[in-house]
Amino acid sequence: MRAAAQESLNPRGARTRPPPRGFRPVAPAALDEALEMIDGAAPPPPHRSGTSFARSCGFKAHCLLALLGAALLALLLLEPARARAEPLSAANTASLAPSPSSLPLPLSSEAIHPSSLPLPLSSEAVHPSSLPSLPSSEAIHPSSLPSPLSSNVTHPSSLASPLASNVTQPSAVPSPLSSEATHPSAVPSPLSSEAPPATHPSTPRGGAPFASHAPPPRRSHPPPPPPLPPPPPPSPPHTELAQGYLSSAGAPTPPLSARPAAPPRLNLVEEAAAGVGVWGGSCTCPDGQQYQVGDHADFCATLACVGGVSGECQRDATGPWAGRRVVCAAPPGPLWRRWGESAQLAAAAVAAELTVEEAASLVQGVGWEGYALREGYYVGSIGAIDRLGLPSINMQDAAAGFRTLDDRQVGEVTSWPCALALAATWDPRLSRELGHALGREFRAKGSNVILGPSVNVHRVAHNGRNAEYLSGEEPSLGAVLTAEYVRGVQAEGVAAVVKHFVLNSQETNRNTQSSDIDDRTLWEVYYPPFVAAVEAGVASVMCGYNRVNGQHACGNHKILVEDLKGRMGFEGWVMSDWWAVHASSAASHGVDQEMPGTGYFAPPKLLAAGADVRAMARRVLAGMFGAAAYAQPECSVGRDCWAPLYAADATSAAHDALARRLAASSAVLLKNERRALPLRAGATVALLGACDARHGMAPSSSAWDAADYYVIGGSGRVISRKARSVRQALAARGVRLLPAPAAGVPAALAALRRADVGVVCGGGATREGADRPSLRLDQDDFIRTLAAATRPADPPLVVAAFCPGAVAMEWHGGVAAAVAIFLAGQAHGDAWADVLLGDVNPSGKLPLTFPLDERHVVRPCAAERCAYAEGLAVGWRALHGKRVAFPFGHGMSYTAFNYSWAAPPPRGLAVPRAAAGRGGVARGGGEALSLAVRVRNVGGASGAEVAQLYVAFPPAAGEPPLVLRAFAKTALLPPGEAGVVSLRLWPRDLAVWSAGAWTLAEGHFGLRVGASSRDIRLSHDLHLEAVG
Structure with a gap:
């Protein structure tokens, strides 16, 4: 599992960008240890003495600065002469590192835990990697220094070196209790006589350390040091996950060190934090790009090509760090909103702290008594874990807004148009707007998980739940709208749950019938909306009531483990539909959470079934962290949820207006004669x-x-x-x-x-x-x-x-x-x-x-x-070819539009075979072919139009006569005005699923652009050749 975890750290190939804020490097050994604990569901190991310099503090923190200043003054008086006489070398620069015995002991009996200090809101904090490197392969671990300084505060070793001609005065050093830390770039390097340029705290990091040239030569006379940057603005109050979340009143929960319920153990991020010196060379990142790394570069900054998440750094073969892997991770915290490896590492850190009972509490719901919901609970509820500062998980249905199970909730939430109405808008922007609004209302009602969207592609026209299903009859339409809906919801700190996975196509005999299907149809028709949700970082996937090829969907190893978590790369958690688990063995076949909690996932049954309870809990945590859904919870079920559940008014005039605009935008003019x-x-x-x-x-x-x-x-x-x-x-x-x-x-x-x-x-x-x-x-x-x-x-x-x-x-x-x-x-x-x-x-x-x-x-x-x-x-x-009342994609207007090519499309296309990508990436790799279409309003009223791109595959591909591959809605066009829309065609759009992979279909394609599937306005033939 460790190897698999490391291989999937950045499964979607993040693009080059500056590192996220507040990152610290995590040593590989500590990550391995955390993953081993999860693999074996072992209890946390006992605390190891000497690893926590913070918890052994014995001096008052305010005395530290005086002692530190005295020590520095002595160094400044004694070292300059010797420094001028001795050349720089790895041997003598090692001696510049302060000895642990030379640092003053703390004066207070109250331990200052690094994670109890406010998180920096920028990446300008001094990193331990600014310490001088030792001439060995062992990094200097912060826990080896008996200092109460957190990683958010300037470390003594990051002060001006006695080798520099200008020295930062001790008065310029922030207090260890301040969140204003000096960035390494504002302090001369201990190994260089040249002071690097100052960097304002608000300036993004990135460009300089990754330039494709070698580090600049040393100068014999350093330039004057730049002025220190102005202090950053005060940070809003917040704290790390391991230290507890802020309540709605702003008071943090007690830190872990104050909770005696479990054996004390350091947070993974603190324990594994290590200063890693890079001796120069190139950093090769997973996206294939290479960057030059200079002396003592901040290691997390060198990984900015993957967003500061992770990477392999191939350093000089003779350097002490050659071949070593270091993973950079964000400290877990309620404000962490990015989906990626950092959510996974945060989840691993917290899961390592869980007892078996706590882990089990995350994988089964509470709150129902038989089929009756308890007062003060949500449709789905997971109890809080107070010891770790984890609030409860509060779930509510969302087919048309916050489900009003209780008459007291009537009038307190918006009744939105159904998902099928949203599909009729063909408007991704409206889908995201609705997601934001739903997220705000759910949060106001105390819910941090929205049980939606429902995205099943319509197969059975009579299905009683088709109004809930966002995709309509078309997977491409559903995929685009689903991704925007998920992004909107989760931007509000509410976890989205895409459902019902998969083939929940009818209500008749839904608990017993088996949907028997081939793999190609699954991947090309029914999976795409779920794949798009995974691409958008959806927190959870709900498995359905039905069977798939004879096996219950909730417990189907093929669809949950091999396809969803394997080929699609889904990293969140799988929850069951309500009462859809039929055996405890479902936990070993892909289900991570049983809802609403009927006993199949009780700890003794899970252990008897061989389930990895801690790994299941880790996935739940990862989904919640990735959506920032634990941040500032409104309430905890069973204790104080009555007010938001039954009294809070989540509506607003803006939401009323959006509901009306969405409903009107969904209107389909089928016919208009006379x-x-x-x-x-x-x-x-x-x-x-x-x-x-x-x-x-x-x-x-x-x-x-x-x-x-x-x-x-x-x-x-x-x-x-x-x-x-x-x-x-x-x-x-x-x-x-x-x-x-x-x-x-x-x-x-x-x-x-x-x-x-x-x-x-x-x-x-x-x-x-x-x-x-x-x-x-x-x-x-x-x-x-x-x-x-x-x-x-x-x-x-x-x-x-x-x-x-x-x-x-x-x-x-x-x-x-x-x-x-x-x-x-x-x-x-x-x-x-x-x-x-x-x-x-x-x-x-x-x-x-x-x-x-x-x-x-x-x-x-x-x-x-x-x-x-x-x-x-x-x-x-x-x-296709049969008489219908009104075809797919049809919709008239009170005005009229004509279509033309804004630029002539190419006649031929050569595409690398690998561009089709593997299963699970919504659009695969390669470059998109952009078709520019001009839509002109030729009528007498302002209106908007949806241009639709259909593709006719070569006959040998075995596809239907036409398939939708792209669409775009214009802005509101006044009479006589025109707009140009871009219809993007990806290599994946020209591929078929065959033998477990996407394969490009070679030959002649017909590109058809029109106002509906039967109103084609533009046609173009394209020849595709697969190369490589």
Whole structure:
């Protein structure tokens, strides 16, 4: 496992950038030790005397400066003459290092732990690597010096050398209790007579140490030293993870040293911190780039080519550090937000401190009594570990916002449009905006884990949870929107959980049916949204209820261990869906956390099953650290969560506006004849059908107040009293509405003929636990009969469809116009009014197909084994050449657009075979081919358009006739204006999954750009040759 861990330290090839702040080097031996402890689930070793210089402090810290100043003054008086007489060498420079016995002993009985001091907010702290190197292969370990100084404070050895002509006065040295540390670049090097240039604390580090030239020659007369940089601004109060998190009131939890519950042991980062001198040479980083390293360079800075994370430094063969590996890691802390090796190392450090019972508490939920949720708990809860300062993990469903399980929560959270409505926007920016807003609301309600997004690609059109699934029928659409959603949520310090992995395609027999599928279809159709989530750094993946090829998804070694954690490189934790674990052995087959906690993952059962409990806990910690989801928790379940759960108002006017904008942006104008829409000013409107409904046609099992609105039953329940019906919203805008007619087609037809236009509303229900019995709207018979009864001279009839998923529309030929909005949350009525009145020009596109009827769609499977015999021909791909009501990608506007090439695409392309990449990297390697398309508004209204790039593979590749590979939405274009969008085509987009890897498909490709899958505006042929 150690080798595997080291190989996966930077699995996605981070680009060149300055090192993150607050990094310290971690010696390989200490990392190996931590990983060994995790491998063997062994308890932490007893404290070793002599390794903690901080805990043995015996003097007052304020006395240290006086003694230190006296020692330095003596050195300054005695050394200059000898220094001028002796040439520099490794032998005599070693003697410049202060002897441990020459340093004053601490005066206080209160230990000053390095990690108890504030973390630096910049990378300007003096690093132990500025110490003079010894002429041996052993680094000077800070613990060998009996000093209370932390790594955030200037070390005596980083002061001006007696060999320099200018000396930094002791008064310029920060106090050991101050967080203002002097950067090495501001102090002359002990091994050089040349003072390096000063660096302001706010200046990013990076360029100079990595220049591709040798270190400059020494000068006989050093230049005057630069002035010291101004002190950095005071840091906001925060503390390291090992020392506890700040509570919402700002008070830190007690440090580890004050907690006697476990044998004392130093934090991994402190214990392993070592000053590593680099003697020159080149640093070869995992991305293949090389940088020259000068004398005594900060080792973490030399690894900036991988973001300060890790790397192999190939130094001079004769140097004492040749062939040595050193890993740079950030000290674990609540403000650490980057996903990468540092989250893994932080998790390893904390996991090494866990007892078996504490580790087990992280891998099973608490809070449910049977199927009833306890007061003061969330849908999913993991208890706090107070000894280590770890708050509780508080999870809540998120199909349409924070799930309102309790009526006290009604009105306190936003009821957002469903995920399928977001998919209809085809707008990655809106997906990220929604993610940010959800993260803020969940945090305000005390939750640090959002159980979403749900991203399963639609296979079964009747699936009761399709409204929750962000991908629609297309994996490429789902992949892009999923990644942005995850980034938005986790930027707010809330961990995202992508679900349901995988093939949870129907609710019928969902706990028992097996989805039987081939590997190629998995990787090309159903995995891409999950791969994109992993690429975005998602904290957790939830496995589903169903079986996959005969094995329960929660416990399926192939999909969880080999594919997800192996080929995809997922580094977070796998949690089960609620009650989806069927045996303790699931822990040995990829499940890291059992929810909501039913006993399968109790410690005795896990140990009997041979599970590595500590490794499972480490993955949970890594996911939480990577998303910064432990930072500043609002509450701990079972103790003080009542206020955020039941009283905190997480809504805002900005969120209400975003919900309305998102709902209106998702509107899909299916048809618009006779200029029926937008409604003309002053027109008299007859509202027919379900236009008074404030909800998405609630399922019969629900009995909520008629004044309420909710989107989806089951885990998607979000109630809001802010929703208005279409009638209310239009009336509030001053539209002349006829009184609602009596029930029945004759009365509706009479009302239509008294009006200028008729709007007939229809909707449908959907919920978890059951599939839709039909794809027709509940008012389908009414709409069909009314449409058939109208005459050409009658006023135009407009259908407003409140859609829970795909809708069969056999009647579409008999109506003048039709608009579809997927369940829109609290903005339902207002969004409809915005679109019908033309205040918002529809720009949504269908993320699935609206069939004419139900004959050509895949229905729920009632058998125990359900074969995915259609292979790659899923959803809209299977309907190529067949008549449909409205095709995938379709969506009209109140204006019109034309397309042209902004630059001619190439006719041929030579791509290295390796560019297709291995499994798990969303777009593989290589360069992207960018197709520039100009979209011009040639109509009379401002509007936005979505340009879609489809690819026709060579016949030998065995792909469907067309597959979506890219899309881009323009800005709002005024009439006559044009915008250029870039459609990027990666080598992976021209590859197929074969024999466990991506393989480029060579030959002639057809590139098709259009407004939908059946409205192609531009075509281009491209010949691809794989080389190498």
